[in-house]
Amino acid sequence: DTGVGKSSIVWRFVEDSFDPNINPTIGASFMTKTVQYQNELHKFLIWDTAGQERFRALAPMYYRGSAAAIIVYDITKEETFSTLKNWVKELRQHGPPNIVVAIAGNKCDLIDVREVMERDAKDYADSIHAIFVETSAKNAININELFIEISRRIPSTDANPPSGGKGFKLRRQPSEPKRSCC
Numbered sequence: 322d323t324g325v326g327k328s329s330i331v332w333r334f335v336e337d338s339f340d341p342n343i344n345p346t347i348g349a350s351f352m353t354k355t356v357q358y359q360n361e362l363h364k365f366l367i368w369d370t371a372g373q374e375r376f377r378a379l380a381p382m383y384y385r386g387s388a389a390a391i392i393v394y395d396i397t398k399e400e401t402f403s404t405l406k407n408w409v410k411e412l413r414q415h416g417p418p419n420i421v422v423a424i425a426g427n428k429c430d431l432i433d434v435r436e437v438m439e440r441d442a443k444d445y446a447d448s449i450h451a452i453f454v455e456t457s458a459k460n461a462i463n464i465n466e467l468f469i470e471i472s473r474r475i476p477s478t479d480a481n482p483p484s485g486g487k488g489f490k491l492r493r494q495p496s497e498p499k500r501s502c503c
């Protein structure tokens with residue numbers, strides 16, 4: 322849904338910053354970030370889609386061919402959790418068969434006005450074999466952990482060759498060049 326904090330999560334991950342006055346996304350925006358994980362470099366190619374209803378029809382362009390999808394709800398708005406379930410159904414029907422799904426319950430800094438119980442969301446995520454974390458883009462809680470868990474679940478490059486552009490893909494390469502054999 323619009324306003325749940327998708328762009329803020331991506332900004333926190335990519336730029337380690339937070340803008341309380343961030344504008345709603347128009348269409349989609351694209352960002353990349355490379356992180357070191359164990360002895361590999363993981364490059365994330367991230368499409369941040371717009372949540373406003375008028376952009377809904379664009380979403381398949383971005384999730385088609387993607388290795389992973391993060392579906393975000395706002396823990397202070399029950400209706401965003403219902404919307405999330407619809408996105409899960411859509412991904413299951415029209416997304417890539419092996420797409421890694423992660424559910425992020427964002428704005429966990431606002432627990433005083435929580436509407437979605439963490440246990441309920443976790444049980445739902447487990448039932449669909451999705452990654453689950455509560456995040457706060459504002460306070461930088463569980464953002465890196467979310468992406469690291471995604472990269473851990475995505476099979477290595479050979480099984481997922483990069484394929485031209487759209488979607489959330491991850492490329493792996495050794496962090497140190499292999500020495501050629503003598």
Ligand SMILES: Nc1nc2c(ncn2[C@@H]2O[C@H](COP(=O)(O)OP(=O)(O)OP(=O)(O)O)[C@@H](O)[C@H]2O)c(=O)[nH]1
Pocket residue numbers: 322323324325326327328329330340341342343344345346347370371372373427428429430431456457458459460
């Ligand atoms: N308290 C709190 N506010 C947040 C958090 N993440 C985002 N926000 C605020 O929520 C509002 C919406 O954030 P966005 O990142 O634009 O939400 P979005 O899901 O990308 O919205 P669309 O681009 O319309 O789809 C902004 O005012 C953010 O500052 C968070 O973790 N905690």
